[in-house]
Amino acid sequence: MHRINLLSQRLANQIAAGEVVERPASVVKELLENSLDSGATRLDIDVEQGGVKLIRVRDNGSGIQKDDLALALSRHATSKITELADLESIGSLGFRGEALASISSVSRLSLQSLAAAASDGLAWQVQVEGQDMEAAVTPVSHPEGTTVEVRDLFFNTPARRKFLRTEKTEFGRIEETVKRLALSRFDVQFTLNHNKRSVHQLQAARSDFEKQRRVGLVCGPAFVENSVFVDMERAGLRLWGWVSLPTFSRSQADLQYFYVNGRIIRDKLVAHAIKQAYRDVLFHGRHPAYVLYLELSSAAVDVNVHPTKHEVRFRDSRLVHDFLFSALHKALAEVRPEDHIAASADAAEAPANQLQPGTSDDFYQMESQKPLTLSESGSVHQLSDYSRGAERGQYYQPSAQPRPQLDSLAKLYEADEEIPPLGYAIAQLHGIYILAQNKDGLIVVDMHAA
Ligand SMILES: Nc1ncnc2c1ncn2[C@@H]1O[C@H](COP(=O)(O)OP(=O)(O)OP(=O)(O)O)[C@@H](O)[C@H]1O
Ligand SMILES: [Mg+2]
Incomplete structure (x- = not known):
């Protein structure tokens, strides 16, 4: 030794x-x-050769x-x-x-x-x-x-x-990093150049319209078109931002931005709450898209968990989980068909950065976005409201009842794997029946009776 x-x-x-x-x-x-x-x-950010040769940030x-x-x-x-x-x-x-x-x-x-x-x-x-x-x-x-x-x-x-x-992959990650920060600070102007070519030019966004426009530039216009704006507050917690309609699900969890007091984070508890809120309206294996901001007292969250600061610890994680789940569950339950123009499945699947520019400002029509209020009653959909989406075979009938609250956080992760009684939808027949799979096997659900 x-x-x-x-x-x-x-x-x-x-x-x-x-x-x-x-x-x-x-x-x-x-x-x-x-x-x-x-x-x-x-x-102003200048990058050369995927950042290996040069990264220059001027402020x-x-x-x-x-x-x-x-x-x-x-x-x-x-x-x-x-x-x-x-x-x-x-x-x-x-x-x-x-x-x-x-x-x-x-x-x-x-x-x-x-x-x-x-x-x-x-x-x-x-x-x-x-x-x-x-x-x-x-x-x-x-x-x-x-x-x-x-x-x-x-x-x-x-x-x-x-x-x-490769240079392309490394630059792609840089671009993603810039996007994440650009969504965290609408009031700041960002420019990004790669090998002296302009890649992003985002003006400072002040009005709601400009903010939504930035979300469209970063996440693709189809996301803005197919999302609803939410803004809810309870017990010192505020959640606002854009969440995709069930018709705009993705095969990967690649359009998901969640901020806690302006800091982007990846958190199991948050991911779980959102997943649960979407559980009844998305096919198993599909992922929602969202740009969400949680604001709470800085004393209620610990950011000193990991050197990259991507993780946080909530002092009252149960409260945060329940708030996120119930806020989003109710928001999704309030969605009416007129709140959106259904996206084509292709658009939902295209990578966000292929969905950008070349589009006029009219694309980000404010009319297609309606703020949802959090009504305590938690209204139930008419199935006919969903027929358009159901015809497209993209989502499953939402449950009439909000999911029961979880007893403890320990149960939280196990519950994740629990299969709902009617299982997960795998196909739709004649626009009337849903073929679903649960732990006992295949079941056929009459949508009008369910
Ligand atoms: N662009 C900048 N403008 C003004 N001050 C800066 C800038 N960059 C760095 N600094 C100063 O340099 C200090 C060190 O920066 P550094 O990033 O190493 O640490 P930090 O930001 O304090 O903490 P962390 O390691 O968590 O990022 C900062 O605390 C700040 O005072
Ligand atoms: Mg620093």
């Missing part, structure tokens, strides 16, 4: 980088989050003061929290003080900034290369805000580089 050594700072950063910087898209995420935290209203935020520039690249250096208590209610996207240190340990990084607070109006730059060099601060010309350039990602960690996929 060797003796114990303290790792050099550089090696420690490279090890830590493994957690935060998995691929070019993770760099983009961290840089954009920093820009958003700095109060920027405009973000018009508050900037970094000269004396803080080198510090910004050090591990555990952050302006966002100062004490443990701050972790209890985090309002910023970053707080760990390690993203720039990690990125700079596996790339050639330069940081240029003019701080709003700089009384002399001078901008400064620091450059580091795999943290081999001492960060030297030199004067530079730069407007108020910050530009971070990350070149030659993983140039000094060849093993990591080998895990990268």
Whole structure:
């Protein structure tokens, strides 16, 4: 056994980088989050060769003061929290003080900034290369805000580089990252260029119409056409956003954006609540599409669960689950055929980014969207309301009763696999009968009697 050594700072950063910087898209995420935290209203992203050669993010935020520039690249250096208590209610996207240190340990990084607070109006730059060099601060010309350039990602960690996929795949992930953030901040303008070609230009969206237009540009117009807008509030929780109609189900869970206090998250509890809400109206194996925002007190949710901050922990997870489930279940139960123009199955299946532009603004007609109110009665559909969708064989008859609430969260995940008494629809016959499969075998359901 060797003796114990303290790792050099550089090696420690490279090890830590493994957690935060998995691929070019993770760099983009961290840089954009920093820009958003700095109060920027405009973000310009330039990418070359899928981000491996260059990722440049320019913002018009508050900037970094000269004396803080080198510090910004050090591990555990952050302006966002100062004490443990701050972790209890985090309002910023970053707080760990390690993203720039990690990125700079596996790339050639330069940081240029003019701080709003700089009384002399001078901008400064620091450059580091795999943290081999001492960060030297030199004067530079730069407007108020910050530009971070990350070149030659993983140039000094060849093993990591080998895990990268094709340029197209890596850029696709970057684009997805930008989309996620663009949906989290309608008030911010985003531009994205790849190999000097413009890929996205999203103007700041203020009115409801403009917001919906952005959702259409990011998720595809067919999603907006085939979704309803929801906005509900209960017990200090607010849920708003767009949820797809049962007719717009997808074979993959690829059009699902869920934000908690502006941060995109992936959460089992959330996914389960939404799945349950759609259970009666979607074929087994189909996935709903949604862009949803949950807002609650920052003290009611812990974001310090994982280095990538993709996971959260709710203090009262039962409350959150029940709220999401009942809000969406009722919203779906209120859907009337006139709330939407049925999508063609092809449109529902096309990748979101193939559904974009080339469309006129009229495509995002506000008329096709009606806010749904959360009525306590939970109204029941007339089957005829569903006949159009049913003819298309896309969804199953919704249950008249809201699903019973789950007894405990422990049961939650097991319940997921429970098969409903009438099973899952697998086909529709003559527009009248549904052929379903449950745990005992095949059953035929007369839709008018069910
Ligand atoms: N674009 C920017 N504009 C202004 N300040 C920035 C910008 N990017 C980074 N900073 C400053 O540099 C510090 C370090 O950034 P870094 O991303 O490493 O850590 P963090 O954002 O505080 O936490 P996390 O590791 O969770 O992202 C930030 O706290 C912030 O003060
Ligand atoms: Mg950060």
